[in-house]
Amino acid sequence: xxxxxxxxxxxxxxxxxxxxxxxxxxxxxxxxxxxxxxxxxxxxxxxxxxxxxxxxxxxxxxxxxxxxxxxxxxxxxxxxxxxxxxxxxxxxxxxxxxxxxxxxxxxxxxxxxxxxxxxxxxxxxxxxxxxxxxxxxxxxxxxxxxxxxxxxxxxxxxxxxxxxxxxxxxxxxxxxxxxxxxxxxxxxxxxxxxxxxxxxxxxxxxxxxxxxxxxxxxxxxxxxxxxxxxxxxxxxxxxxxxxxxxxxxxxxxxxxxxxxxxxxxxxxxxxxxxxxxxxxxxxxxxxxxxxxxxxxxxxxxxxxxxxxxxxxxxxxxxxxxxxxxxxxxxxxxxxxxxxxxxxxxxxxxxxxxxxxxxxxxxxxxxxxxxxxxxxxxxxxxxxxxxxxxxxxxxxxxxxxxxxxxxxxxxxxxxxxxxxxxxxxxxxxxxxxxxxxxxxxxxxxxxxxxxxxxxxxxxxxxxxxxxxxxxxxxxxxxxxxxxxxxxxxxxxxxxxxxxxxxxxxxxxxxxxxxxxxxxxxxxxxxxxxxxxxxxxxxxxxxxxxxxxxxxxxxxxxxxxxxxxxxxxxxxxxxxxxxxxxxxxxxxxxxxxxxxxxxxxxxxxxxxxxxxxxxxxxxxxxxxxxxxxxxxxxxxxxxxxxxxxxxxxxxxxxxxxxxxxxxxxxxxxxxxxxxxxxxxxxxxxxxxxxxxxxxxxxxxxxxxxxxxxxxxxxxxxxxxxxxxxxxxxxxxxxxxxxxxxxxxxxxxxxxxxxxxxxxxxxxxxxxxxxxxxxxxx
Numbered sequence: 001x002x003x004x005x006x007x008x009x010x011x012x013x014x015x016x017x018x019x020x021x022x023x024x025x026x027x028x029x030x031x032x033x034x035x036x037x038x039x040x041x042x043x044x045x046x047x048x049x050x051x052x053x054x055x056x057x058x059x060x061x062x063x064x065x066x067x068x069x070x071x072x073x074x075x076x077x078x079x080x081x082x083x084x085x086x087x088x089x090x091x092x093x094x095x096x097x098x099x100x101x102x103x104x105x106x107x108x109x110x111x112x113x114x115x116x117x118x119x120x121x122x123x124x125x126x127x128x129x130x131x132x133x134x135x136x137x138x139x140x141x142x143x144x145x146x147x148x149x150x151x152x153x154x155x156x157x158x159x160x161x162x163x164x165x166x167x168x169x170x171x172x173x174x175x176x177x178x179x180x181x182x183x184x185x186x187x188x189x190x191x192x193x194x195x196x197x198x199x200x201x202x203x204x205x206x207x208x209x210x211x212x213x214x215x216x217x218x219x220x221x222x223x224x225x226x227x228x229x230x231x232x233x234x235x236x237x238x239x240x241x242x243x244x245x246x247x248x249x250x251x252x253x254x255x256x257x258x259x260x261x262x263x264x265x266x267x268x269x270x271x272x273x274x275x276x277x278x279x280x281x282x283x284x285x286x287x288x289x290x291x292x293x294x295x296x297x298x299x300x301x302x303x304x305x306x307x308x309x310x311x312x313x314x315x316x317x318x319x320x321x322x323x324x325x326x327x328x329x330x331x332x333x334x335x336x337x338x339x340x341x342x343x344x345x346x347x348x349x350x351x352x353x354x355x356x357x358x359x360x361x362x363x364x365x366x367x368x369x370x371x372x373x374x375x376x377x378x379x380x381x382x383x384x385x386x387x388x389x390x391x392x393x394x395x396x397x398x399x400x401x402x403x404x405x406x407x408x409x410x411x412x413x414x415x416x417x418x419x420x421x422x423x424x425x426x427x428x429x430x431x432x433x434x435x436x437x438x439x440x441x442x443x444x445x446x447x448x449x450x451x452x453x454x455x456x457x458x459x460x461x462x463x464x465x466x467x468x469x470x471x472x473x474x475x476x477x478x479x480x481x482x483x484x485x486x487x488x489x490x491x492x493x494x495x496x497x498x499x500x501x502x503x504x505x506x507x508x509x510x511x512x513x514x515x516x517x518x519x520x521x522x523x524x525x526x527x528x529x530x531x532x533x534x535x536x537x538x539x540x541x542x543x544x545x546x547x548x549x550x551x552x553x554x555x556x557x558x559x560x561x562x563x564x565x566x567x568x569x570x571x572x573x574x575x576x577x578x579x580x581x582x583x584x585x586x587x588x589x590x591x592x593x594x595x596x597x598x599x600x601x602x603x604x605x606x607x608x609x610x611x612x613x614x615x616x617x618x619x620x621x622x623x624x625x626x627x628x629x630x631x632x633x634x635x636x637x638x639x640x641x642x643x644x645x646x647x648x649x650x651x652x653x654x655x656x657x658x659x660x661x662x663x664x665x666x667x668x669x670x671x672x673x674x675x676x677x678x679x680x681x682x683x684x685x686x687x688x689x690x691x692x693x694x695x696x697x698x699x700x701x702x703x704x705x706x707x708x709x710x711x712x713x714x715x716x717x718x719x720x721x722x723x724x725x726x727x728x729x730x731x732x733x734x735x736x737x738x739x740x741x742x743x744x745x746x747x748x749x750x751x752x753x754x755x756x757x758x759x760x761x762x763x764x765x766x767x768x769x770x771x772x773x774x775x
Contacts, residue, residue: 009143020076083182158186168284192230203246218271232279233286249362277322316375319382348407349440390460454505478553493560508576520646569629577650586619587688587729613752620756649699
């Protein structure tokens with residue numbers, strides 16, 4: 001900053017800007033509040049259906065979020081401008097005071113473009129001699145002025161840097177980057193530059209102290225938006241890959257790191273992955289180029305002609321933590337699967353590039369036991385945190401039936417002849433892929449890749465990250481999600497070993513099914529929901545009312561659903577997830593349909609007894625199908641411990657609280673209806689919470705029993721308990737709504753639950769005889 005610029009500065013425009021931004025922040029605060037309370041919360045309580053449930057509700061939620069982001073960004077900009085103005089005004093006054101002080105000592109400051117000079121205030125002919133006599137005073141004033149100008153320049157430049165960085169974060173909309181003042185934002189950018197410089201060093205030269213600084217810095221700033229973008233783009237895609245590989249490669253890295261910091265490598269992987277994920281959310285030009293380049297180098301050895309692992313193998317391991325940008329994940333996944341097709345002959349054989357080097361070379365993964373050589377393992381874990389990208393990925397075509405080198409043939413029309421078939425990414429990965437075999441340090445088989453596949457499927461079908469629960473903001477299922485769930489059910493029904501021989505995937509399958517229970521119950525009615533004839537219109541509408549769904553519904557047949565439930569039921573975690581979900585769903589349905597305020601157009605029947613019996617029958621059949629699966633697991637070759645089922649049921653006690661009252665398993669159907677508002681508000685607690693309290697009490701008691709009952713007794717006990725819970729739910733819902741003849745309603749619930757439970761066993765005998773053990 002030039003001396004004259006600071007000395008003659010007019011701060012009116014900056015003052016006006018600070019005032020304007022202050023006013024804008026106040027207005028946005030009001031808009032943010034209105035958007036949240038009058039738009040967002042109202043949308044979560046509204047009666048959405050069809051396209052509105054899939055699009056409008058989500059759009060309103062995102063719009064309300066934009067108001068919040070706009071307020072955040074405006075607040076940050078206001079703080080930065082206010083801080084900068086205060087500092088520059090201070091430096092201006094310091095400069096003026098210093099110049100005045102010099103003048104009193106007969107020193108004159110002369111500014112010019114690009115600099116200034118200090119001289120004595122005497123006629124030109126005597127100035128040289130006088131300057132020489134006053135050299136110490138001249139030097140002192142010059143240094144004082146330069147120091148003031150340097151600080152003013154730093155203040156101005158840092159403000160420009162962070163304001164530009166914030167503006168660049170989001171190409172459309174607003175950034176949610178929040179800082180308490182200009183210095184904290186500037187410090188984040190400074191740290192990013194310094195840490196990126198360390199990471200760009202030759203790994204051989206990275207000391208343990210520098211490693212510690214990198215780890216601590218990434219851990220502290222990894223979730224900081226400006227830091228993440230600056231660090232990633234300064235480091236660059238190629239150096240990112242070389243850094244992580246080099247740290248883990250004993251031949252390319254610092255030997256001391258492998259000896260003294262090996263136990264910290266997993267922390268570095270987590271922090272680096274989180275930082276890069278945060279960085280990809282930025283829309284800056286530099287970050288856009290970073291993402292494009294990272295995809296481009298994915299199928300190339302990172303050291304070029306000198307070999308090394310492929311870019312995909314390195315980067316995918318850094319995707320195990322953090323929420324990566326959806327479009328980046330989509331582009332990355334498309335290129336990754338193209339590479340998979342190329343190296344496996346369209347999936348005909350295992351990929352030698354992914355298998356090679358598992359016992360040699362750098363260990364690219366430090367989180368868990370797998371080597372990290374298979375890039376799909378890490379990539380799928382990344383998808384599990386990014387639902388939209390996951391849904392898109394699994395529905396993409398892997399190979400087309402018309403491809404001349406397509407190796408996949410199936411008998412799709414039942415005529416005994418195989419023909420070429422098209423496969424989606426889901427079908428290839430779940431049904432056909434030869435996953436690399438690995439073992440842990442104890443020699444036991446590892447299944448990290450397929451387990452991550454299940455987690456990614458959980459995110460892809462539910463619309464929220466794996467391991468989390470749906471919230472009022474979770475959008476209703478869309479067509480792409482339900483299409484994928486239909487594929488999962490059909491695939492497992494076609495070959496149950498795809499799940500039963502990989503039981504570690506069942507917890508995710510159970511969670512997925514919890515959130516598709518309305519679709520499951522509809523399928524078990526045998527009413528063709530996609531039939532358009534006038535003859536079945538009344539049936540369709542009645543079933544749609546009985547099991548209401550917001551958004552898209554999964555179209556499945558009774559046979560596939562029953563066989564699917566039987567397969568999931570053979571794992572304690574899958575069984576417990578669905579059984580607790582179904583009991584909650586059943587209780588909420590009772591409360592929903594017994595509410596006198598429910599409009600006639602939304603009723604299954606004017607006969608409440610018939611309605612209760614149908615709800616109970618559906619719930620009973622779901623529980624009965626699971627019970628058959630449980631019997632198979634306990635009595636079959638796997639010999640699953642019967643008590644493990646009770647333990648898993650009991651473990652849901654702490655996690656279920658978030659589900660009770662939100663209609664878990666029904667998506668947004670209850671939350672999105674007027675009566676649903678009452679359910680969420682507390683009436684659901686009357687029915688569902690009492691049912692779950694009794695279920696958990698029974699599970700905890702049975703888990704402590706020394707020995708389980710005989711097979712026949714177990715089936716009968718399961719039926720009796722199911723009937724008890726159903727009666728309890730129906731009677732409590734009737735009492736909550738002050739209905740007469742509570743006992744009669746309970747009787748309808750009893751007969752419906754009994755018939756549904758028994759029907760599950762006889763039906764599976766017919767449609768899944770090859771899956772039943774002779775017990």
